[in-house]
Amino acid sequence: MSFIDLEAQNSARTVASPVPAYSHHSRSTSAERTTNPIDDFFGHPLSSPATRESRHDRRLSEVLPPYAETTLPEYSLKAEPVTLAMYLFKFGFLFPPFWILGAIILLSPLREPEPSSATSEWMPEKTEGERQMLIAEMRKVEVKWAKRCLLALSVFACIAVVVGVLIWWALRK
Structure with missing residues (x-):
C-alpha cells in the first residue's frame, strides 16, 4: 500500500x-x-x-x-510615577533599614504642596484639575510602595527572629 x-x-x-x-x-x-x-x-x-x-x-x-493612527487602548500598560517609597523598597534589598524609612511614609500625612510660587512652577502646562489628579495618583502609588516596604520589613523581621531563636537554641545546648 x-x-x-x-x-x-x-x-x-x-x-x-x-x-x-x-x-x-x-x-x-x-x-x-x-x-x-x-x-x-x-x-x-x-x-x-x-x-x-x-x-x-x-x-x-x-x-x-x-497600524492604526489612534491612541493606545486603556488596557495597555501605564508607567507609574517614580516615588521615594519605590526607591526605598528596591534599595531595601541591599540595605534593609531603608524599608523602615519606607514604612514611615505610611505614618506621615500625604498632603499636596503648599500654594506658593513653587507649585505654580510645578507642571505649568497642566490645568489645576490635571495637577490634582496627578497628585492623587502619586499618593496612591506612594502608599502602595510604602505598604510593600512594611511587608518586606515584617518578613525580614520574622526571619531574623526565627534565625536568632535557632542560634540561641543551638548555642544553649
Missing part, C-alpha cells in the same frame, strides 16, 4: 510502479523511481518549485494590517 502526499504532488513527479513496503519486491531501481528521496522523506518537494502559492510566501507587509 502506498501513501501519496496530495500537497507535495506534482504532475511531473510520479512513481512508475508503487510496490507495497511489506513485499519482498520492495526494492526499486533508479530507473523506476523519478522522485527525490529527500523529498519523499520530508514529504515536501524541496528541490522542485512549489505546486501552488502558499500564504507563507507572501511578504509581511501584504499579510499584516496597517
